[in-house]
Amino acid sequence: MGPLTGIRIVEFAGIGPVPFAAMLLSDMGAEVIRIDKKPARVLRNTEVYYRGRRAVVLDLKKSQATEAALKLIAGADALLEGFRPGVMERLGLSPEVCLARNPRLVYGRMTGWGQTGPLAHAAGHDINYIALAGVLHAVGGKDGKPIPPLNLAGDFGGGALYLAFGVVCGILEARRSGKGQVVDAAMLDGAASLMSVFYGMHAQGFWQDARGVNLLDSGAPFYDTYETRDGKWIALGSLETEFYRELLEKLGIHDEDVNTRLDRTRWLEVKGRIATVIRTRTRNEWDALLLGTDVCYAPVLSLSEAPHHPHNVAREVFVELDGVVQPAPAPRFSRTPPEIQGPPRAPDSEAVLKDWGFSEEEIASLRAADAI
Numbered sequence: 001m002g003p004l005t006g007i008r009i010v011e012f013a014g015i016g017p018v019p020f021a022a023m024l025l026s027d028m029g030a031e032v033i034r035i036d037k038k039p040a041r042v043l044r045n046t047e048v049y050y051r052g053r054r055a056v057v058l059d060l061k062k063s064q065a066t067e068a069a070l071k072l073i074a075g076a077d078a079l080l081e082g083f084r085p086g087v088m089e090r091l092g093l094s095p096e097v098c099l100a101r102n103p104r105l106v107y108g109r110m111t112g113w114g115q116t117g118p119l120a121h122a123a124g125h126d127i128n129y130i131a132l133a134g135v136l137h138a139v140g141g142k143d144g145k146p147i148p149p150l151n152l153a154g155d156f157g158g159g160a161l162y163l164a165f166g167v168v169c170g171i172l173e174a175r176r177s178g179k180g181q182v183v184d185a186a187m188l189d190g191a192a193s194l195m196s197v198f199y200g201m202h203a204q205g206f207w208q209d210a211r212g213v214n215l216l217d218s219g220a221p222f223y224d225t226y227e228t229r230d231g232k233w234i235a236l237g238s239l240e241t242e243f244y245r246e247l248l249e250k251l252g253i254h255d256e257d258v259n260t261r262l263d264r265t266r267w268l269e270v271k272g273r274i275a276t277v278i279r280t281r282t283r284n285e286w287d288a289l290l291l292g293t294d295v296c297y298a299p300v301l302s303l304s305e306a307p308h309h310p311h312n313v314a315r316e317v318f319v320e321l322d323g324v325v326q327p328a329p330a331p332r333f334s335r336t337p338p339e340i341q342g343p344p345r346a347p348d349s350e351a352v353l354k355d356w357g358f359s360e361e362e363i364a365s366l367r368a369a370d371a372i
Contacts, residue, residue: 002029002329002338007171010072011053011080013037016126016151017159017187018082018110019049024164026052027329027338033076033356035060035069036347038372043344048326052341056349057372065371066092072356074102077174078167082110085120095182105180106170110163112154114186126154126187133158133191138198142212142219158190213264215239221271222247222261225300232283233300234290236274247295251277 007030011022019034026032032053040057043050056072058065070093073079079098081088088094088109095107112129113119119132130136130153131146140147166183174180201207206215213219222238238247245258253273260266278286283299290297301309307318307325319328322343329338349372350363366372 001336002027003333003336004168005029005336007031007078008076009033009078009080009167010035010069010076012082012088013055014082014110016082016155017163018080020156020160021108021110021163021167022053022080023049023051024160025167026341029336029338033072033352035072040347043346045322045343046324047344048324050344051321051326054345054352055347056352057347058349059371060091060093062369062371063092064366064369068353068358068362068366068371069093070098070101071358072353073098073105075356076102076105077171078106078108080108080110080163080167084123085111085115099180103180104174104178106167106174106183107180108163108167108170108183108185110159110185110187112159112187114188115184126151126159129154129158129187130191133188134195134199135191137209138195138211138217140211142210144211146211153191153194154187158192158194159185159187162190162193219264219267220261221267221274224271226275226278228281228283228286229279230282230284234278234283234286235298235300237296239296243294243296246293250289250293250295253277 004025007025009022009025009030009032011018011032011034013019013034013036022032022034034050034053034055036055036057038057038059040055058069060066060069073093095109098107099105109115111120112124112126113122127136127148130148135153135158136146136148138146139149163183163185166185170181170183198207202209208214211217216223218224220239222236222244225233225235227233236247238244241258241261244261248254248256248258251274256270256273281289286297287299291299299309306312312318316328318325319340320326321340324343329340332338350367353363353366353372354360363372
């Protein structure tokens with residue numbers, strides 16, 4: 001009984017941000033039905049971002065399948081699609097057609113470059129969108145090349161999260177106005193939005209247009225990762241003066257003036273001193289000394305390690321579903337807790353269509369036309 005229980009969403013199968021957004025909405029209780037292309041791809045239970053929803057296979061090259069998709073859309077609160085601009089129009093499922101069938105529909109469109117602009121029809125991936133947004137240039141070590149932060153900032157942060165947020169905003173507005181609308185969610189736009197604070201600091205002159213020399217990009221000695229004696233890593237985030245003071249005390253560095261912590265001319269020297277101390281102990285030994293203190297410390301855990309950390313276990317940050325360890329739904333709600341609605345499932349077209357109001361005769365007609 002998550003907070004989106006009662007919301008119905010039609011998802012057009014894709015990769016990256018659209019299925020991840022659909023997963024987020026499903027985790028929050030929405031009923032999400034995925035429309036797969038024919039032939040449907042076989043899903044593995046390890047494909048976590050397909051969890052929690054059922055699927056119907058429609059051959060959208062056939063008019064009968066397009067009409068079936070429109071009937072599904074007529075009963076939905078929102079639609080999610082992630083094709084290049086113009087594809088849905090060629091399939092006969094443009095916003096105009098869908099909104100004519102369902103005037104309250106929120107039509108969520110996910111692209112890299114956006115629905116408009118000189119690059120709208122160009123191919124691209126996460127790395128390209130965050131490059132144009134100014135994100136990629138800011139990530140990496142001093143004197144090194146830009147390093148992609150996985151595909152978190154484009155596909156998932158700037159893409160899926162903004163698509164899900166936009167769709168929920170659209171549904172809320174439609175309940176007030178009775179009118180649907182198109183949500184143009186672009187990974188470029190979302191990635192740029194994620195950089196709002198840094199564009200602000202750059203305008204103030206506080207953030208340099210270079211990598212590895214700033215407060216939060218590994219330039220500062222008190223906000224960086226350090227290698228331990230056993231070849232593992234720890235993360236320090238001692239930004240505030242009182243936290244930095246405690247860090248120096250626990251490291252046994254007593255001759256450093258905490259009031260000079262923002263003196264960039266000294267950062268390299270101080271970083272060297274901290275690195276030397278950190279290499280004298282193992283990660284477990286640093287855990288014993290620093291974890292839970294106001295130093296702002298954490299061990300750098302691998303994907304294999306993170307689910308077993310005591311804090312993550314206590315909060316049930318990770319769950320096991322169908323034999324696969326995966327992150328639990330987030331965020332948490334006190335009264336309407338989210339819940340994974342099941343592992344990735346094989347398409348069950350006829351059952352889905354029946355549950356969404358199709359008659360036996362309509363389903364038989366679609367089967368006879370080889371449209372499902």
